[in-house]
Amino acid sequence: MLLFALRRSRPKTAPFRVRRLGSQRAEAASFGSVRCFSQTSALKEAKNVPGIYVANVEGRQNSSPILLGLADYFERHLSSVGFFQPVAGEPFPNSTTGLSRHIDLMRSAFNMKQEASQQSGISAKEAAKLLSTGQTDEMMDIIYNKYVEYRKQHDLVIIEGLNGFEAGLGNVNELNAKVAATLETPVLLVLDSRTKDGFSSANDLANSVLIDKQSYSQNNAALLGVVLNKVNPKEHSIISQQVKSKVHSNDFAFAGAIPFNPLLNTVRLNEMKAALGSRLLYGQNDSLDAEVNEVLVASEGINELLDHLHKMDARPLVITSRDRTDVLWTLLTAHSNPVGPRVAGILLTSEGTGPTGLIDRMLSSAYGKHGRLEGAAGAPVMIVDKPMYQVCQTLGQIQASVLPTSALKIDHAKEAFAKYVDVNSVAESLAAPKATRLTPKAFMHSITQKCQANPQHIVLPESSDKRVLTAATQIVRKGLAQITLLGDPESVSQDADRLGLDLTGINVVDHMKTIDKYVGVLCEARKKKGLTEQQARDNLQDINVYGTLMVLAGDADGMVSGATTTTANTIRPALQVLKSKDRPLVSSVFFMCLPDKVLVYGDCAVNVEPSAEELALIAVTSAETAAAFGVTPRVAMLSYSTGVSGAGPQVEKVKKAVEAAKSMRSDLFLEGPIQYDAAVDPEIAKQKIKTHSEVAGQANVCIFPDLNTGNNTYKAVQQSTGAIAMGPVMQGLTKPVNDLSRGCTVADIINTVACTSVQALGLKSAPIK
Numbered sequence: 001m002l003l004f005a006l007r008r009s010r011p012k013t014a015p016f017r018v019r020r021l022g023s024q025r026a027e028a029a030s031f032g033s034v035r036c037f038s039q040t041s042a043l044k045e046a047k048n049v050p051g052i053y054v055a056n057v058e059g060r061q062n063s064s065p066i067l068l069g070l071a072d073y074f075e076r077h078l079s080s081v082g083f084f085q086p087v088a089g090e091p092f093p094n095s096t097t098g099l100s101r102h103i104d105l106m107r108s109a110f111n112m113k114q115e116a117s118q119q120s121g122i123s124a125k126e127a128a129k130l131l132s133t134g135q136t137d138e139m140m141d142i143i144y145n146k147y148v149e150y151r152k153q154h155d156l157v158i159i160e161g162l163n164g165f166e167a168g169l170g171n172v173n174e175l176n177a178k179v180a181a182t183l184e185t186p187v188l189l190v191l192d193s194r195t196k197d198g199f200s201s202a203n204d205l206a207n208s209v210l211i212d213k214q215s216y217s218q219n220n221a222a223l224l225g226v227v228l229n230k231v232n233p234k235e236h237s238i239i240s241q242q243v244k245s246k247v248h249s250n251d252f253a254f255a256g257a258i259p260f261n262p263l264l265n266t267v268r269l270n271e272m273k274a275a276l277g278s279r280l281l282y283g284q285n286d287s288l289d290a291e292v293n294e295v296l297v298a299s300e301g302i303n304e305l306l307d308h309l310h311k312m313d314a315r316p317l318v319i320t321s322r323d324r325t326d327v328l329w330t331l332l333t334a335h336s337n338p339v340g341p342r343v344a345g346i347l348l349t350s351e352g353t354g355p356t357g358l359i360d361r362m363l364s365s366a367y368g369k370h371g372r373l374e375g376a377a378g379a380p381v382m383i384v385d386k387p388m389y390q391v392c393q394t395l396g397q398i399q400a401s402v403l404p405t406s407a408l409k410i411d412h413a414k415e416a417f418a419k420y421v422d423v424n425s426v427a428e429s430l431a432a433p434k435a436t437r438l439t440p441k442a443f444m445h446s447i448t449q450k451c452q453a454n455p456q457h458i459v460l461p462e463s464s465d466k467r468v469l470t471a472a473t474q475i476v477r478k479g480l481a482q483i484t485l486l487g488d489p490e491s492v493s494q495d496a497d498r499l500g501l502d503l504t505g506i507n508v509v510d511h512m513k514t515i516d517k518y519v520g521v522l523c524e525a526r527k528k529k530g531l532t533e534q535q536a537r538d539n540l541q542d543i544n545v546y547g548t549l550m551v552l553a554g555d556a557d558g559m560v561s562g563a564t565t566t567t568a569n570t571i572r573p574a575l576q577v578l579k580s581k582d583r584p585l586v587s588s589v590f591f592m593c594l595p596d597k598v599l600v601y602g603d604c605a606v607n608v609e610p611s612a613e614e615l616a617l618i619a620v621t622s623a624e625t626a627a628a629f630g631v632t633p634r635v636a637m638l639s640y641s642t643g644v645s646g647a648g649p650q651v652e653k654v655k656k657a658v659e660a661a662k663s664m665r666s667d668l669f670l671e672g673p674i675q676y677d678a679a680v681d682p683e684i685a686k687q688k689i690k691t692h693s694e695v696a697g698q699a700n701v702c703i704f705p706d707l708n709t710g711n712n713t714y715k716a717v718q719q720s721t722g723a724i725a726m727g728p729v730m731q732g733l734t735k736p737v738n739d740l741s742r743g744c745t746v747a748d749i750i751n752t753v754a755c756t757s758v759q760a761l762g763l764k765s766a767p768i769k
Contacts (some may be wrong), residue, residue, distance in 0.1 A: 002026055050151050051084070051185035052224065055161035055176045056358065057212045058192055063103055063160060064402040065264055066190060066229065068410055069417025070158050071110050082154035083112065086143045086179045087127045087169070088120035092403060093275045098380045101401070104159055108404030110258045114153060121146040128169060140182050144441045147183050159185055173212065177219035181596055182441045186222040189213070192241070195231035196261055202235075202242035209243065211712035213252050218456050220596035225253030227421060233259040256421035263412055268293045268397055269345050269380065270405045272317065275398045276384045276391060278347065282363055283380030289407050292317045292344050295395055296387065298327050306334065309341035317345050319391060322383060323352020325359055327449070332363075343381045349388040354517025440724070446630040449752050451480040451679035456557040457758040459550050459750075461543035462698035465563045466499055471749035475506045480750070481757050484556060486543050511546040518549040525552060525577040539573075548573035551735045557760035560752050562740035565604075572728065574737035581766045583732050585610075587618045588713050589625055590727035591755070599680065600626045600633075600701040604710035605728035605739075612653045616660035617701045621731045623668055626701050628762035629755075636699035637661070638709070641687050650705055657703075671695040676702065676713070726751050729759065734768050736760050 010169060054070065069084070074081045083331060089100040097104050103119050106112060112119075121143030122130075130139040136769060150534045151157050161176040162169055178189045189212055193200045200208075209226050215222055231239050236259045246255040270288040273280070280288070293314040298305050305327065309316075320327045328348070334340030345515075362382075419655050438446075458475075462468045463485035469492070472483045478655030484507040485492055498501045515537055522536040531539075539545045544565060550556040551574075562570040575586060587610075589602040602622035603610070610618060615637070639654040643649075654673040661670055670691060678688040680695055704710030718725045724766035729752075730738055736759035738752050 004246045009303055016669075025275070038352045051147075051157040051159050051183060051466070053159045053161060053185040054181040054190060055177070055180070055187050055216075055222075056163065056190050056192070057074050057173060057208070063190065064102055065162075065409075065413035066227065066258075066417065067102060067106060068109060068402070068413045069158060069421070071106060072414045073417065074156055074158070075110060075421065078155040082114070082119070082150060082157075083107075083110075084121070084147055084150055084157050084159050084160065086117055086121045086147070086183070086564060087502060089122050089163065090124070090162075092288030092401070093277070096275070102394055105402060105404050106158075109410055113196070114150075118146070118150050118153075125167070127359070131170060135745055136178075137313075140179070140441060143179060144182055144445060148445060159183065161187075164485065167728065169342045173215055174219055177216045177221040180216075180222075181220040182331075182439065182522045184439055184442060186224045187216055188224045188255065189216070189226040190229055191226060192229050193232065193257075199230075199232035199235075199260075201445040202239045204241065206243045206246040209247055209252070210250055212248070223252065225255045227255045228257035230260040243322045253493075255423065258416050258420045260417060261412060264402070265400050265410055267400045268292060268406060268409070269317065269382075270403050271401055272347075272395060272398065274403055276347075276382075276386065276394055277443070278382040278384035281348070281381045281383045283345075283628060285405065286344070286407070287380045289405060290315075290344050292485065295319060295392075297392065298324070302326060306330065306581040307339065309334070309343070312341070315342050315344040317347060318343050319347045319349060319388065320455060321351035321388060322348035322701065324348075328363075328381070331378060332381075343379050345382060346379065347391070348383040349391050350385050351387060379762070387696065390576040437595060438598045440598055442752075443591070443593065443598045443630065447758055448478075448480065450630075450761060451754050451757045452478070453480050454761060455479060456760040458554075458753050459484045459486065459547045459559045460753075461486040461511075461561045462563050462565070464495070465494045465751060467744065467746050468563055469496055469499060470500055471507055471746045471753070473501045473503065474746070475750055475753055479752055483507065483753075484509055484550070486547060488512075511543060512541065515546070517539045518553060521549055521553050522577070538589055542569070542573075544570050545573045548577060548737060551737065552577050557764075558736040558738070558756040560740060560749065560756050562736050562738075563742060563744055563749065565742075567739050570739040572599040574733055576734050578733040578737065580732055580734050583617060583621065583706060585614055585617045585621075586730060586732040587621060588730050589622050590730035591629070591718060591729065592714065593726065594717075594721055595723070595725040598700070600631060601710060601714050602701070602703055602731075603700070603707065604704065604714045606730075607708070608707045610706065612656035615653065615657035615703065615705065616664060617732075619657065619670060619701075620664050620668070622701050623665065623670070625729065625731045625759075625762075629758055631700055633671040633701045634675050634695045634699050635661075635668060635672075635701040635703060636695055637670065637703050638679065639705060641673055642675045642678050654705055669694040671699075672703075674699075678741075724751075726755060728753050731759075732768070735763060 029349055036456060052070070054066060071081055071083065081105065083106040085100055085103060092101045099116050103116055108187065109114060109291060122139060127139055137492040162172050162179070165593045169226065177187070178411060189209070191208055191212070193205060205228060212747045213223060228240070228243060236257060240257040241626050245258070247254045247696065251434040266287070269290050269292055273288055273291065294312065294316040296316040300319050316414055318331060323411060328346060331343055331346055331670055335342050351412045376509060402413065458481045460468050460472055460483060464487060472485060476483055484633070486509055488510050490510040493503065493507050519533055519536045520541055522540065523531050523533060544561050546555070547559040547561060550617065551559050579586060582600070585607070587607055589600050590606040591605050592601055603618050607618065619635055623635050626633040637654050638656050641650050641651055651673055658670065661668070674696060675688070677684045679699040679702060680697070682697035685693065689696045704713060714725055717723055728739060730736065736756045738756050740749060740752055
């Protein structure tokens, strides 16, 4: 007879101790520690926050108690609370659903009805594969798109961060910070006070919190605060106060500290049943939510078994082979007898045959239809198709967890959350006004949605370039735009076949055979220059002229070119026939996709030395372009001085430009002169600008005083930060035409086509004459 004993008196991980009765030999197997989690208590402003990202800074996966507590709190304040995992976790052992364990738990505990497939971004296996091949951005795109669609269905989403148990995910804290920043969700850090060596001191906990705070901040994650978990119950009050004091002195919110709860660290019958994949033979399911402190292997005589049970304080799980019906009957008889020893449950292993025939009918009758023995709750009887040695091995390795059926643990987790965590400190962080900031992922997602909702017709003249061909097929496949290529259809088809590309849905026009269609249109547009029909035919042989005329005639909504031609060749035809009468100045902007935000830079490509009036027009047009792309404009007119601190011709030009721009659009948030650092950095803005400002420290549209400054700045920022520079996007034309760099990538072409499509949509709703 073997005995497994689970002791909980020490703060270290509790072991199952295994021994054979009557012998001194013993073996030990780890019983794994558990962790609980928590958050807050009065978050009425939560409706304005799409999600809260819960990150276990130690990368552990046993965070179910705090997730339960969060959902329980928010469900009392909001009508719809969701749960999402950026990277799906592993299922419970022998899970019948195959779902990530915490998705399974939250769906069951809170009756979540949406498709489970919507509640995770990507599998751990696929995430590891993308990360190992340097495709982090691709992984982030997948997670972001899935999250945004799921978020639409809920007032608030609780997001469980990645854990360190998934192989190949690397630095989990760094990855969690980047995912949270991408999803634009504030992070609640959780730190476990209990380790394998005991409980951490207040000083160690406070230092760890501040290190983790710095790490997350460096990766552009917004932070709500911290919750301590599994704090030493004997020192709970003093540890809470000491950590709170040190954390607050470093401008960080302390949400609370949950003491260690032994019950949450126990293993229960339903967890054993799940780990073994056993099934309930007799008894009720709710009787499985019972604590098991010891496991007794009954392999010898009945007298020895009963004698040992009588001396035990706890109710054990008794394991015996399925052919030991004598043990089964004895245990059930003792269990139902007022003076007999009780057991938590009985497990029958695969050796021999189970109860059959008359014995089975007698047991079924004894339990009755309600699963109870006459006069007492029936001890649950489980059966498993595994040999005894394998069962013992599995139970020796089991870790405590919270299953969908762990009703008592779920209740304790909710109660601890409500009692020990103060959500008011977190609510203040959530409700605090924040500068509007558009992240690159949100920006690109917005553009993609605009394009897919109303695909525009874009002409790409350079069909001979394989990058253009490749981009065209991807654009059509993603539904971003309708595409027309210029060139000989047979040659284009051969090139596509060689590259393995499918041109289905792409229109190919042989411009050399259809020149006459636009001769009259070009002559009319250039009649003041006295353009003849023959000159028009000659000009239309140029693919950029032909593409621009398609746009002018309304046969395309925009044109993108420049992969094989110069900027002058791309833009000159547009300047000749698509210039605005109301706004004769054509300028450009770059969308600078920095790691944590999107800025608009203008003009960095067209106007060399704009006058004050031209600078004002560039500012207003850039603000309108920004708005068309979903950026709420806060315009900074840049100079080498801020406010009235400097003088000189350049500063005076900017001052005049500010006045002129405000007279054109008094509704805009527009300020200047201002230096770049004071425009975009809140901390520097506080030092340099003492008056209230809607722009300083939060500008997202930066207008440079001349081309030299603008062009050098965008390139310097691009090189030093790794920012993606989308552009130049031409503005001031009646219809959009945009230029590509000759070193452009397929992604650059796709992005430029998407920008051109958004411009086309904006000009249709608010045309320039």
